[in-house]
Amino acid sequence: MELILFIITALVALGSAFMVITRRSPIASVLFLILTFFCLAVFYVMLGAQFIAAMQIIVYAGAIMVLFLFVLMLLNLRGTQSWEVGNPLRKWLGFAAAGGILLVAATAIKSVGMIGTELDPALGTVESVGRNLFTRFLLPFEIASVLLLGAIIGTVAMVKQKQSESAEEKGGEEQ
Amino acid sequence: MSEFWINLLAALAKMGIMISIVMGLATLLTWVERKQSAIMQDRLGANRADIFGFRIIGLFHPFADAIKMITKEDFVPPFSDRLLHTLAPVIAFSTALMVFAVIPLGPSVVIAGHRITGQIANINIGLLYIFAFGGLAVYSAVIAGWSSNNKYTLLGAVRASAQMISYEVCLGLSLIGAIMIYGTYDLTNMVAQGQSGYILGWIPRWGLFLQPLAALLFLPAAIAENKRIPFDLPECESEILGFFTEYSGLRAGMFMFAEFIELIAVAALFSVVFLGGWLVPYLTWGADGANIPWCAFQFPWGGMWYIEMWVGKALEFGALFFKIAFMIYFMILIRWTLPRFRYDQVMKLGWKYLLPLAMLNLLVTGVVLVVM
Numbered sequence: 366m367e368l369i370l371f372i373i374t375a376l377v378a379l380g381s382a383f384m385v386i387t388r389r390s391p392i393a394s395v396l397f398l399i400l401t402f403f404c405l406a407v408f409y410v411m412l413g414a415q416f417i418a419a420m421q422i423i424v425y426a427g428a429i430m431v432l433f434l435f436v437l438m439l440l441n442l443r444g445t446q447s448w449e450v451g452n453p454l455r456k457w458l459g460f461a462a463a464g465g466i467l468l469v470a471a472t473a474i475k476s477v478g479m480i481g482t483e484l485d486p487a488l489g490t491v492e493s494v495g496r497n498l499f500t501r502f503l504l505p506f507e508i509a510s511v512l513l514l515g516a517i518i519g520t521v522a523m524v525k526q527k528q529s530e531s532a533e534e535k536g537g538e539e540q
Numbered sequence: 541m542s543e544f545w546i547n548l549l550a551a552l553a554k555m556g557i558m559i560s561i562v563m564g565l566a567t568l569l570t571w572v573e574r575k576q577s578a579i580m581q582d583r584l585g586a587n588r589a590d591i592f593g594f595r596i597i598g599l600f601h602p603f604a605d606a607i608k609m610i611t612k613e614d615f616v617p618p619f620s621d622r623l624l625h626t627l628a629p630v631i632a633f634s635t636a637l638m639v640f641a642v643i644p645l646g647p648s649v650v651i652a653g654h655r656i657t658g659q660i661a662n663i664n665i666g667l668l669y670i671f672a673f674g675g676l677a678v679y680s681a682v683i684a685g686w687s688s689n690n691k692y693t694l695l696g697a698v699r700a701s702a703q704m705i706s707y708e709v710c711l712g713l714s715l716i717g718a719i720m721i722y723g724t725y726d727l728t729n730m731v732a733q734g735q736s737g738y739i740l741g742w743i744p745r746w747g748l749f750l751q752p753l754a755a756l757l758f759l760p761a762a763i764a765e766n767k768r769i770p771f772d773l774p775e776c777e778s779e780i781l782g783f784f785t786e787y788s789g790l791r792a793g794m795f796m797f798a799e800f801i802e803l804i805a806v807a808a809l810f811s812v813v814f815l816g817g818w819l820v821p822y823l824t825w826g827a828d829g830a831n832i833p834w835c836a837f838q839f840p841w842g843g844m845w846y847i848e849m850w851v852g853k854a855l856e857f858g859a860l861f862f863k864i865a866f867m868i869y870f871m872i873l874i875r876w877t878l879p880r881f882r883y884d885q886v887m888k889l890g891w892k893y894l895l896p897l898a899m900l901n902l903l904v905t906g907v908v909l910v911v912m
Contacts, residue, residue: 392624392686399679419668427675428705431682435701438686438694490664491725 367411374411378404395433402426414489546654554660558640566800567602573800573872574601580876609793617688617786624687629787629794632680636801638673642666643808644728646857647818658818659728666726667719670809671712674765677802678704681767681774681783684795688786696783699883700767700774706890707764707771713898714761717754717905718747718813731817742840744821747814753901755814757894762806763871764890766799770878771886807867811860815867818860823852 381400388394402425409418498506571586575598578585589600616625644658663669678701685697722730734745748755764771775782784795811817824838835852837845847855881889 392621396624396683415663415665416668419665419672422672423668423675427672427678431678431701431705434679434682434686435698438682438697491668 370407371411374404374407378408391437392434395430395437398433399426399430402430409489412489416491416494417489550654550656551660554656558645558660559637561645562637562640562801562804565804566797567606569800569803569868569872570602570605570796571599572868573875574598576869576872577876605793609790612789614789614791617690620689620786621687624683625786626791628680628684628687629784629791629798631683632677632798633794633801635673635676635680636798636805639670639805640808642669642727643805644731644812644817645808646860647853648728649853657728662726662728664726666728667715667813668725670805671708674805675708677765677798680795680798684787685783688783690786692781693783693785696774696781696785700783703767703771703774703886703890704765706887707761707894710757710890710894710898711761711765713895713902714754714757715813717751717898717901720902720905720909721747721750727812727817731812731819734816734819738840744816744819746816746819748816751814751901751905753897755810757898757901758810758814760889761894762810763874764886766802766806768799768803768871769875770881772880773883773886776880803868803871804864807864807871810867811863815863817863818856820855820859823855825852 378401381397381404384397385394385401388397402421406418406421406426409415409421574586585598586601587595587598589595589598589604591600616622641661642659642663646658648655648657650656659666661669681700681704682697685693685695685700688694718730719725722733724730724733730747734747736745738744739749743749760771767774773782775784784792787795822837822839823835825833825835827833833849835847835849837843837847839845
């Protein structure tokens with residue numbers, strides 16, 4: 366039963382991931398990426414990691430992808446952009462980057478062990494994730510939060526700068 | 541029958557019951573909303589649809605509306621993205637319905653020796669699941685506005701997504717206060733905790749009394765998320781054009797129906813988290829020395845009033861439906877009472893008032909929890 370579900374989800378995940386990189390319209394790419402994220406969430410649920418599955422949908426499918434879609438729609442890219450890459454070096458750089466990510470992922474999967482590993486069923490619940498986050502991984506967690514805070518302050522600073530510039534252009538009519 | 545098949549059968553039955561209740565209630569709400577507007581505006585209201593002269597206070601209007609929407613021309617604007625244009629109302633409708641998988645519609649009942657819970661899926665992350673699928677509703681607005689290939693619908697979509705994302709933050713933070721108090725994400729567990737003891741000896745331990753500020757912040761955030769007046773700027777198709785202006789017929793109907801389903805979801809969520817779900821004040825379940833269960837009203841001033849077991853269960857189911865109906869009525873009342881906010885007011889209210897207050901609520905709750 367679970368194997369059938371796994372095979373179906375895996376096929377959908379691979380198919381939609383393939384569609385992400387082959388669609389001409391960037392909007393379609395984003396929508397297929399959301400579908401891929403959904404399949405990943407299904408995998409997490411099958412591994413018993415309900416909390417991580419929920420986070421996958423809330424953060425990636427629900428928030429980050431909305432932002433992607435938002436930007437693409439405001440730029441109004443309707444698949445008219447050409448596929449030509451100006452500098453051939455960029456193509457090779459892309460291949461190299463993809464290869465590097467694949468290598469890192471492969472090493473990580475190899476170190477964990479692939480199929481047949483017994484998982485603790487309580488691994489992905491809210492309680493266990495919270496406990497691990499605030500004890501074992503407290504330092505990385507806090508560093509990540511400082512990084513995010515830095516990003517927020519940077520965004521505010523940029524917006525403030527733009528605002529004061531436009532105010533100067535208008536002769537200080539608006540603040 | 542093995543446990544697996546019984547669980548499957550129970551889940552399917554619960555899905556059937558849940559969908560019929562929600563869809564039936566949403567159909568009825570199209571009439572309730574019109575009737576309420578008529579009452580507020582001092583007129584007789586929707587009472588014209590008749591079958592052989594019978595009008596039954598306008599209750600045929602939902603059916604008349606349905607026939608009208610099905611038979612109307614289903615126009616897809618030229619140069620629009622046909623597939624996405626079709627997909628958007630489907631997303632709105634399905635994400636609204638998905639939320640009901642974890643909302644309990646009553647206490648657990650024992651049927652033929654099997655304990656059956658009131659919610660369809662009894663999962664560890666109940667409330668997060670609601671956030672996950674509630675958050676996806678943004679896509680329907682964004683895709684609808686963009687795929688219509690119309691500048692005004694695109695602007696409506698931008699308004700909708702900015703508003704929904706802003707208020708989602710406040711919605712989440714106000715609920716986290718309740719989660720901190722209850723210590724669980726599961727909605728059934730939340731209700732069950734309200735059963736233990738009373739505040740000051742007589743106030744039931746419901747979210748509204750434990751987290752009054754959170755309840756006060758949750759309601760406007762939820763109405764904004766639902767895009768109803770006074771937060772209906774993304775839609776307002778009558779004046780400044782919203783994201784589903786280019787929809788007609790059944791597809792526009794699906795958007796409106798999804799809004800009513802969301803209204804029911806918000807009412808149900810508020811009832812379960814803040815109004816104690818199916819709990820009836822002072823109704824207590826217990827067992828005597830010989831392990832025979834009893835059910836009684838145990839009043840704080842010392843009275844006991846024993847009632848039949850099935851009456852107790854019926855009262856609990858009735859209590860939840862009464863609470864949900866009251867919250868729906870309350871939100872419809874707000875819709876016909878308040879004027880619409882300006883857009884800068886919407887953003888200001890969300891970011892400058894509700895969000896800091898929600899943060900403050902979290903801080904105070906945390907301090908109180910640590911001290912106690």
